[in-house]
Amino acid sequence: MILASSIRRLRLTDFRNFATLDLDLDGRPVCLAGPNGSGKTNILEAISLLAPGRGLRGAETTEPLRRSGDEMAASWAVYAEAVTAEADDISFASGLLEGGRRQTRMNGKPASRADLARHLPMIALLPEHDRLFAGPRADRLRFFDRLVAANDPAHGETLNAYEKLRSRRQKLLESGRTDPAWLDAIETDMAQHGVGLASGRLHALARLQAAIDAAADDVFPKADLALDGLTEAALAAGAGIQEAEDQLMTALAEGRDRDGAAGRTLTRGPHRSDLTARHRGKEQEAGLCSTGEQKALILRLVLAQADALSQRSGAMPLLLLDEACAHLDEKRREGLADAICGLGAxxxxxxxxxxxxxxxxxxxxxxxxxxxxxxx
Ligand SMILES: Nc1ncnc2c1ncn2[C@@H]1O[C@H](COP(=O)(O)OP(=O)(O)O)[C@@H](O)[C@H]1O
Ligand SMILES: [Mg+2]
Structure with a gap:
């Protein structure tokens, strides 16, 4: 049985343009209507800060501090009471304390945001994602990794570990302190985490594609997805974990001089992978589709991901859909409402x-x- 996570009470304190906000809600979808600049996206951002990462605006921790005239609040807080798959009444809090310390709590006790993510999964879709398939590769990969992490918070931790090692290796290479034993050790760890990333992505992609294929309505078009990356290709072709790690380690070792000279990691590790998509009905690259078509494709993808995630974990995530209806005609707005209600999200x-x-x-x-x- 699938149980939907839902926020029943949301409280904000000195968060962006909200001095205080206290909302009582039920489990139904929440539709925030209001003029530009009223604070709708701020509310979604506040919820997203209960999950790991910098929230849906990628903000520095002090950025949400409420400013008014020359004055700035000393702290901000987001508090939510929710019904989740595991508990009928559980509270989550996230904020910046006076003095600049970031804090996250679950039921009043300190908890990591990875803990929160396990209890309150969420998926976000933003207006800038409308052009995701036509935009920069790195944005697309980040979007996809977020989807994977919503399914599996350990993926986010592996990604952080890989990125830390990558930046450490890059600094060493650029400083000219190329002690081979030290680099070997870093690259061994990078290869291990890198293969974990690629493997997590492939599994998530397979589940996502299956959910897209299974969708019964034709309101949103289906995409055929693929991952383009050295390690993803090796694993998809049947390479074992050790073989894929060795391949990545060799690529990194061979790429040292070039990466050092370039000042960035040109080696085709999982940080340079890409998510490709084809509009199935039109047999066209998603990036070449119209903005409206791309929006519809990405909505299908997000709905399918919610479906896939809930099938696997038994918990339906919250969906944060910023301006999702903006470019949709009436039929698609109806389709979106039906799809969301069908999921029970x-x-x-x-x-x-x-x-x-x-x-x-x-x-x-x-x-x-x-x-x-x-x-x-
Ligand atoms: N730290 C802050 N303190 C006070 N106001 C802020 C802060 N950050 C953003 N704002 C204001 O919040 C307002 C609403 O933003 P937003 O939620 O994006 O609006 P919308 O309803 O269009 O989504 C904007 O007018 C912006 O200036
Ligand atoms: Mg907005």
């Missing part, structure tokens, strides 16, 4: 007017956001 949607959420009817709860406050 508590989606958090934003839009400039309540009419965009008409298709939810009483299946959703519409809140009016205005200038740092919310009317229920």
């Amino acid at each position: 508590q989606a958090w949607l934003t839009g400039v007017e309540a009419g965009l959420f008409a298709a939810f009817g009483n299946r959703g709860q519409v809140l009016a956001v205005e200038n740092g406050s919310v009317q229920v």
